Amino acid sequence: MEDELFNDSCDEENEFDRALQEADQDSIHNSVSSWTQVPIESISGLSYYPNWLPPDLQNQIANVLPESLFSDTNSGRQLHLYVPFPEPIQRLNKYLPSEFLSDIWRDQPAEASIIQVYNPGDGIIPHKDLDMFADGVAIYSFFSDITMVFTLPSQKLKCDVRLQKGSLVVMHGPARYQWLHEIPFRGGDWIPLSSQDEAASSKQTWMPRNQRFSITMRRIVENHTFG
Numbered sequence: 651m652e653d654e655l656f657n658d659s660c661d662e663e664n665e666f667d668r669a670l671q672e673a674d675q676d677s678i679h680n681s682v683s684s685w686t687q688v689p690i691e692s693i694s695g696l697s698y699y700p701n702w703l704p705p706d707l708q709n710q711i712a713n714v715l716p717e718s719l720f721s722d723t724n725s726g727r728q729l730h731l732y733v734p735f736p737e738p739i740q741r742l743n744k745y746l747p748s749e750f751l752s753d754i755w756r757d758q759p760a761e762a763s764i765i766q767v768y769n770p771g772d773g774i775i776p777h778k779d780l781d782m783f784a785d786g787v788a789i790y791s792f793f794s795d796i797t798m799v800f801t802l803p804s805q806k807l808k809c810d811v812r813l814q815k816g817s818l819v820v821m822h823g824p825a826r827y828q829w830l831h832e833i834p835f836r837g838g839d840w841i842p843l844s845s846q847d848e849a850a851s852s853k854q855t856w857m858p859r860n861q862r863f864s865i866t867m868r869r870i871v872e873n874h875t876f877g
């Protein structure tokens with residue numbers, strides 16, 4: 651399933667980016683503008699933690715992963731791991747927020763993790779995580795910032811969450827089961843210039859993406875049978 655969700659980037663990057671950027675500008679001015687942007691705080695079960703992982707842990711993790719994962723051609727962009735995780739990935743359990751760990755995972759550690767690499771132009775289609783995974787999903791971001799979009803199509807609600815390098819985003823309950831999440835397939839993201847000034851907040855600047863990878867930590871539902 652993850653394979654179907656995770657797509658490759660295009661070789662003709664410049665041209666492709668330009669086309670995507672234009673398409674994206676169109677969508678901002680047309681369809682997306684009719685959706686209501688809501689703040690992250692209004693999505694029940696969604697929490698974002700910037701500057702969450704120490705830089706040395708980020709480096710140690712990047713260093714234990716196979717180099718082939720980070721190629722900018724079409725091969726090996728994701729890696730599925732099940733317990734026991736190699737150190738230092740196992741240490742990511744220690745960076746789960748304490749309430750998440752106690753209330754959602756009942757003090758149990760992650761059982762499955764997926765490492766996914768996004769080159770500029772890559773994304774992941776709007777989806778809810780598979781039901782084989784239990785409630786509570788934690789996503790750590792590495793190398794570069796990217797925008798994840800949460801949508802509730804039935805109410806035309808939308809929330810852009812800037813996932814900064816070294817951050818953690820966790821979703822449970824409505825954020826995990828009712829909202830969709832996606833990473834738009836494009837070479838960069840539109841970033842608000844200022845969130846303080848209401849008038850200025852509608853002004854955006856285009857930030858080209860660099861290679862980014864994520865580690866998603868999940869638990870398997872108790873009655874799940876494999877195969």
Ligand SMILES: O=C(O)CCC(=O)C(=O)O
Pocket residue numbers: 652764766774779789798831864866
């Ligand atoms: O890479 C990410 O940040 C999101 C990954 C994701 O949503 C998934 O694997 O289900």
Ligand SMILES: [Fe+2]
Pocket residue numbers: 777778779831
């Ligand atoms: Fe997901």
